[in-house]
Amino acid sequence: MAADHGFIADCRARLAFDLLANTWNAVVVWALRAGPSRPGELRERIGGISPKVLTGTLRRLRFNGLVERRAYAGSPPRVEYTLTGLGLTLLEPVEAFGVRVFEHGEDVMAARERAEAAEHAPG
Amino acid sequence: MAADHGFIADCRARLAFDLLANTWNAVVVWALRAGPSRPGELRERIGGISPKVLTGTLRRLRFNGLVERRAYAGSPPRVEYTLTGLGLTLLEPVEAFGVRVFEHGEDVMAARERAEAAEHAPG
DNA sequence: CAGAATCCTTTACGATACTG
DNA sequence: CAGTATCGTAAAGGATTCTG
Numbered sequence: 312m313a314a315d316h317g318f319i320a321d322c323r324a325r326l327a328f329d330l331l332a333n334t335w336n337a338v339v340v341w342a343l344r345a346g347p348s349r350p351g352e353l354r355e356r357i358g359g360i361s362p363k364v365l366t367g368t369l370r371r372l373r374f375n376g377l378v379e380r381r382a383y384a385g386s387p388p389r390v391e392y393t394l395t396g397l398g399l400t401l402l403e404p405v406e407a408f409g410v411r412v413f414e415h416g417e418d419v420m421a422a423r424e425r426a427e428a429a430e431h432a433p434g
Numbered sequence: 435m436a437a438d439h440g441f442i443a444d445c446r447a448r449l450a451f452d453l454l455a456n457t458w459n460a461v462v463v464w465a466l467r468a469g470p471s472r473p474g475e476l477r478e479r480i481g482g483i484s485p486k487v488l489t490g491t492l493r494r495l496r497f498n499g500l501v502e503r504r505a506y507a508g509s510p511p512r513v514e515y516t517l518t519g520l521g522l523t524l525l526e527p528v529e530a531f532g533v534r535v536f537e538h539g540e541d542v543m544a545a546r547e548r549a550e551a552a553e554h555a556p557g
Numbered sequence: 558c559a560g561a562a563t564c565c566t567t568t569a570c571g572a573t574a575c576t577g
Numbered sequence: 578c579a580g581t582a583t584c585g586t587a588a589a590g591g592a593t594t595c596t597g
Contacts, residue, residue, distance in 0.1 A: 325482065327535035328460035330542070334590070337451035350559060359448065361591060366560055376545025387558045388597080397541045404531035411523050412450035418520045419453070422499025456569070473579060484571060489580060510578045511577085562595075569589090575582075 330375055330401070335360060335368040337405050340377060340394065344402055347381075347391040377401060453498055453524070458483060458491040460528050463500060463517065467525055470504075470514040500524060 331337045335357075342348070342356050354365055369392055372378035377398035383389040394402060412419065454460045458480075465471070465479050477488055492515055495501035500521035506512040517525060535542065 323536070324461045324464050324480065324532060325457065327532050327539075328454070328464070329457065330535060331451070331454050331460060331531070332457045334448065334452065334455045337454060338447045341447050341451070357447065361593090362558095362560065363562090363592085364590060367589080374546060374549045375542050376548075382559090386597085388560090390559060397538055397545070400534055400538060401531060404527040404534065407530065408454070408524060408527035409447060409450050411527065412453060413446070415520055415523060416450075419498050422520075423497060425499075426497045458570090484573095485578095485580070486572090486582090487570060490569080505579090509577085511580085513579060558597100560596090563593085565591085567590075568587100570587080571585090573583085576580085577578105 330377065331405070333368065333371065335364060336372060337409075339365070339368050339372060340398060340402055340405050341409055343378065343392060343394050343398070344406060347393045349389065349391055353392070372398070453500065454528070456491065456494065458487060459495060460532075462488070462491050462495060463521060463525055463528050464532055466501065466515060466517050466521070467529060470516045472512065472514055476515070495521070 338357055338360075339353065342353050345356070348356070350362070350365060350369070354360055354362065357365075360368075369378060369380070373380055376395055379393045379395050379398075381391045381393065383391070461480055461483075462476065465476050468479070471479070473485070473488060473492070477483055477485065480488075483491075492501060492503070496503055499518055502516045502518050502521075504514045504516065506514075
């Protein structure tokens with residue numbers, strides 16, 4: 312069970328990749344690589360994510376043990392989110408993935424244009 | 435702009451991680467690591483994915499240039515899907531992620547149980 | 558400032574049946 | 578066997594407003 316990295320049958324893979332199977336999960340993990348961050352910082356850093364969606368995403372990540380929440384007493388409220396050990400472990404491949412997409416971003420765009428052209432031409 | 439791997443602002447990250455932002459995207463990429471595969475093989479290998487959803491996922495992956503489709507003439511139909519160069523490039527971090535989740539799967543489960551307990555206790 | 562509440566829209570997912 | 582069509586459900590995303 313610890314040595315079948317070569318091949319994983321059935322839907323254990325789905326359980327694993329569910330950790331990323333949302334629009335913002337990986338983005339937020341990525342944004343947290345800078346260290347403990349407040350929600351406002353995250354929203355600014357990410358761009359285009361609404362407060363509600365960020366809250367929901369952080370909740371999911373906490374639920375799965377990737378992220379920790381720490382609240383400080385006082386007013387105005389101060390809250391910080393941090394990657395847990397597990398989150399840091401998973402950050403590495405996430406970051407590697409992101410870097411590669413950035414490196415090969417033009418391949419993706421080219422593929423999309425080709426696909427769109429192929430949709431319009433024969434249709 | 436090719437050297438800011440240390441920090442990516444705004445929502446380019448979202449564009450990147452959209453490639454994984456679905457339930458089955460990463461799972462199918464993962465399942466294709468074995469080499470060219472027919473849809474039936476993929477369904478069997480993955481488990482729990484319906485034909486329609488597999489088709490849709492493969493379509494998305496093709497659209498983004500991660501996967502290639504090759505159809506062979508004849509009857510019954512024979513179709514094979516393969517990871518493109520880009521797909522192979524991205525497979526590595528995907529696989530690394532999967533492996534790590536399998537290694538630390540118990541952390542995830544423990545976090546979920548803790549989270550569920552925390553929901554029920556105070557509520 | 559954090560985040561809960563509300564309302565709406567979109568879309569992925571799932572089961573099933575059907576066609577070439 | 579590959580893929581489409583149809584139907585229904587569930588959930589995520591988005592915009593906005595409000596409260597401690």
